[in-house]
Amino acid sequence: MSHSEVTRPTLSDALTERMLDLIRQGGHRPGDRLPSTRELSQRFAVTTPTLREALRRLEATGAIEMRHGSGIYVGAAIERVVLPNPNVRQIHGEQLLDLLDARILIEPPLAARAALNKRGAELRTLLDRAAQYLQGRDTELAEVNLDFHRSVARAAGNGVLAEVVDSLLTVHASEQREILRLFDDRRRDYEEHLAILEAIVDGDPQSAGELMKAHLLDVKTVIEQRM
Amino acid sequence: MSHSEVTRPTLSDALTERMLDLIRQGGHRPGDRLPSTRELSQRFAVTTPTLREALRRLEATGAIEMRHGSGIYVGAAIERVVLPNPNVRQIHGEQLLDLLDARILIEPPLAARAALNKRGAELRTLLDRAAQYLQGRDTELAEVNLDFHRSVARAAGNGVLAEVVDSLLTVHASEQREILRLFDDRRRDYEEHLAILEAIVDGDPQSAGELMKAHLLDVKTVIEQRM
DNA sequence: CCGCTTAGGTGATTAGATGACTTGATATGT
DNA sequence: ACATATCAAGTCATCTAATCACCTAAGCGG
Numbered sequence: 001m002s003h004s005e006v007t008r009p010t011l012s013d014a015l016t017e018r019m020l021d022l023i024r025q026g027g028h029r030p031g032d033r034l035p036s037t038r039e040l041s042q043r044f045a046v047t048t049p050t051l052r053e054a055l056r057r058l059e060a061t062g063a064i065e066m067r068h069g070s071g072i073y074v075g076a077a078i079e080r081v082v083l084p085n086p087n088v089r090q091i092h093g094e095q096l097l098d099l100l101d102a103r104i105l106i107e108p109p110l111a112a113r114a115a116l117n118k119r120g121a122e123l124r125t126l127l128d129r130a131a132q133y134l135q136g137r138d139t140e141l142a143e144v145n146l147d148f149h150r151s152v153a154r155a156a157g158n159g160v161l162a163e164v165v166d167s168l169l170t171v172h173a174s175e176q177r178e179i180l181r182l183f184d185d186r187r188r189d190y191e192e193h194l195a196i197l198e199a200i201v202d203g204d205p206q207s208a209g210e211l212m213k214a215h216l217l218d219v220k221t222v223i224e225q226r227m
Numbered sequence: 228m229s230h231s232e233v234t235r236p237t238l239s240d241a242l243t244e245r246m247l248d249l250i251r252q253g254g255h256r257p258g259d260r261l262p263s264t265r266e267l268s269q270r271f272a273v274t275t276p277t278l279r280e281a282l283r284r285l286e287a288t289g290a291i292e293m294r295h296g297s298g299i300y301v302g303a304a305i306e307r308v309v310l311p312n313p314n315v316r317q318i319h320g321e322q323l324l325d326l327l328d329a330r331i332l333i334e335p336p337l338a339a340r341a342a343l344n345k346r347g348a349e350l351r352t353l354l355d356r357a358a359q360y361l362q363g364r365d366t367e368l369a370e371v372n373l374d375f376h377r378s379v380a381r382a383a384g385n386g387v388l389a390e391v392v393d394s395l396l397t398v399h400a401s402e403q404r405e406i407l408r409l410f411d412d413r414r415r416d417y418e419e420h421l422a423i424l425e426a427i428v429d430g431d432p433q434s435a436g437e438l439m440k441a442h443l444l445d446v447k448t449v450i451e452q453r454m
Numbered sequence: 455c456c457g458c459t460t461a462g463g464t465g466a467t468t469a470g471a472t473g474a475c476t477t478g479a480t481a482t483g484t
Numbered sequence: 485a486c487a488t489a490t491c492a493a494g495t496c497a498t499c500t501a502a503t504c505a506c507c508t509a510a511g512c513g514g
Contacts, residue, residue: 296475
């Protein structure tokens with residue numbers, strides 16, 4: 001992928017590289033605007049379609065963002081290590097169980113670390129927001145519940161592991177949307193999230209880890225039942 | 228990323244989707260050949276550059292592979308859940324340590340599971356190959372050492388976790404190539420790999436996990452020293 | 455001061471033609 | 485008969501030039 005050179009010599013490859021140089025040498029950060037396609041194609045002495053192929057590649061991996069009529073911007077994922085596969089639409093059963101097992105291995109230790117880091121404040125406001133959605137608004141509640149897991153992972157302090165968890169959640173969520181299998185019991189999720197939160201703000205890593213594990217095992221049970 | 232629709236209505240988006248449908252409805256597997264660009268552009272009633280933008284996006288995420296003069300083929304990564312970011316060139320210190328910590332969390336349990344699964348045979352042949360590279364041939368040896376970690380992860384039986392480990396290794400390796408910091412002691416790596424292997428073929432999960440953890444802590448120490 | 459209009463800038467797509475590469479079939483030589 | 489060299493058809497890669505669609509901020513009018 002990044003350096004597996006079996007096929008080599010395309011101009012588009014070189015352009016991709018030069019674009020990345022341009023972004024990094026220029027010290028641009030996510031959200032910054034880049035030169036227009038016309039200027040870029042002139043600067044690199046290539047035609048519009050060729051340049052755009054390179055841009056689309058960068059866009060597909062989150063390195064840039066192209067906004068019609070507005071411009072090209074540095075993407076949020078440019079510094080990430082791992083990415084979710086954006087092409088996943090449906091997951092077959094075994095893969096979904098593997099995904100859950102992966103979460104069961106990774107997330108409980110992260111919850112424990114979050115408890116050690118005393119970073120419960122942001123999680124609290126998140127669950128407050130969730131409480132507002134408890135009556136109706138299933139879609140929003142599902143979104144907030146996902147964000148809870150993302151936030152716990154981020155609070156653990158390891159950016160790479162947070163990316164891994166985010167990738168797993170993103171793929172799982174996109175699969176749920178595709179199939180409209182929103183069978184999870186989001187109220188129960190909320191309750192269990194609340195318990196995890198308490199353990200984190202109390203600075204109790206062992207409970208936080210155990211509660212997270214129990215929570216994910218519950219989720220897995222639900223998934224196994226409907227297979 | 229996959230469904231974060233802030234910007235929407237581009238023809239190229241729709242084409243990407245139709246291409247994925249074409250691949251999946253057609254039951255194509257990685258390596259299979261797809262119709263030519265000419266036929267695809269006619270079938271979808273779009274011009275060459277537009278189609279190619281969609282193809283480049285799919286290529287960037289490993290869903291397809293375009294070979295000059297030959298054709299378009301289904302990519303190996305089309306069914307993956309997580310991907311390595313192909314745009315990473317250099318990693319800053321903190322991120323590299325996070326990456327190692329992630330490996331320390333994930334890989335030891337995988338080594339333990341591999342021991343339970345009694346799948347040491349392939350690992351043995353791998354390390355036999357490594358032994359041939361012990362005199363000289365640093366590049367090949369580094370490659371085989373990477374493959375050892377990948378194989379252990381795969382032998383654990385969880386495809387998603389194997390993808391995560393693969394992604395972490397891929398990014399780490401591409402960074403090493405970029406900076407030419409091949410300071411790791413690959414002979415010592417080989418010795419430690421051998422010890423892990425023995426534990427796995429002996430079906431001793433606890434030793435396998437502990438040895439893997441000790442090994443990765445050694446690697447982390449080396450990285451910390453040169454920072 | 456606020457809302458609407460508008461013009462300039464920007465990305466998205468079109469159209470057809472040409473160059474570069476791969477591959478399997480053909481031809482050639484031994 | 486077999487190995488090698490040649491070649492032609494198919495395929496991806498790039499170019500050229502123009503038009504369409506969209507966003508945004510400046511300017512206008514209320």
